[in-house]
Amino acid sequence: MPKYLCLQRSLPGGAGEKPSPNQMHEMYARFGAWQAKFKKNLVDPGGKLGHGRLVTAEPAVDGPFVELKELLGGYMIVSAGSLEEAIEVARACPGLVRSGSGVEVIEIHAP
């Protein structure tokens, strides 16, 4: 089955409203339900992206570069029959698609 890279990215226009502790609790519970429902699709639950560095062939490339983690919140890899199915899995993920953040679903071409 094809695999898809899901990248959570912040959208222009700010971070959106912060969830309250109550809402976080709810998201945690819904996340559990979501994981159980799409268990077979979740190849790699991924995680949040941290610090990194750009490695180039040239010895010194002048910056500034936008650090990828400024744009991307986290990633995960799902397997699905089609892009539409992968989108459905991502869309159902609690907290991934909310105001101020969206998810980009990209097909991974395997040889």
Add this chain to the structure above:
Amino acid sequence: MSTPQLVEHFFRHEYGRLVARLSGRVGVQHIEAVEDAVQSALMTALESWTVAVLPDNPSAWLFRVAHNNLVGELRQGTRHRRILEQNAREDVATPEISVEPFHAGEVQDDLLRMLFVCCDEAIPVESQLVLALKTLCGFDVREIALRLFTSEANVYKRLGRARSRLRALPPRTDALTGEQYSSRLPAVHTILYLLFAEGYLSSHAETAIRRELCNEAIRLAAILAEHPVGRTPETSALFALMHLHAARLTARQNGSGGLLLLEEQDRDLWDRQEIQIGLEWLAKSARGDVFSRYHAEAGIAAEHCLAPSFEETRWDKVVEYYSLLEQIAPSAIHRLNRAVAVAEWKGPAAGLDVLEGFEPPTWLAASYIWPAVLADLHRRCGNAHTASRYRTVACDAAPTPAVKELLQRRLQISHPG
């Protein structure tokens, strides 16, 4: 892999514990930095725990993350530099953070201290309530506005007032003295009482939301009742009162969310265990020579809980408690309640006599309660015309459809023939 269950209200209660603990360490002047650090720690937890395994001790994990966030934040802020230099070695930048589970006693101490911090005399009471809901209960501004039937702007305003007071406290003087603990105790009682009443009396349609506020009040009152600084007869009476009301909360609504009158309630739905706990605390409250408003109110609630039926209620006792309540805490609403109890005891005409010549204050006259009681008493006395007039006023003033429906049902005038 699926996410393991967390205890109910885990995030919200951790929020309260962490804010109480960390503000105890760095001083409540930094309450905003503390709240931000805790909020971010909870977000980090949500993001990490959903993809990795839950740590062995989630509370200690959260504490470490929130603590690090806070240290980072305070280090950055130049405004805080001086404070850091003064206290860094002993408190703020402690490199070794214990990952031991919190001792139950410590958590209680922290929460209790925070509760007394909220009840600072210099903070207006409505701001105290909002501050407690925000810091101790972990509700956000939106949720507080929803629960208190007010606007978010108003909640921000009240919160701002409380925070500016806390900010203005001289550094490191926020540790409360024993004297402050005792002088603030009545204010703490008031806040807990208000918190409970917001849930119990609220006309909010959702029982879950109302019960949640009642449970928060009970959770905090339990800490107070078991702690040396709060173990007084008044606290016991207040705690008894909460249990005796909470026991009947579910029975106040019918299946479709409509409100039920006391006499319509199915008494089998009353929570016997809650009643038992309430009665035990009521017994504990009967020591010393203090008879507070909480004693009177708990006494009334106990009479209702113990009565096998509405008709068999000891109305004479209820009337007696309302009379005492009127003396301790004079309020028109207590007089009105006494009139209702007298009407059950000696008949509707006797009830009207209690209100004879009584001018209700504007807030009461404008509420649906005053005309509703008059409509009911007049209806029962056979004064159909007067009853009908008050009934219209009452129904027009009903704050919610549920209340209106109840009034229409209760105040229906049966036309003879």
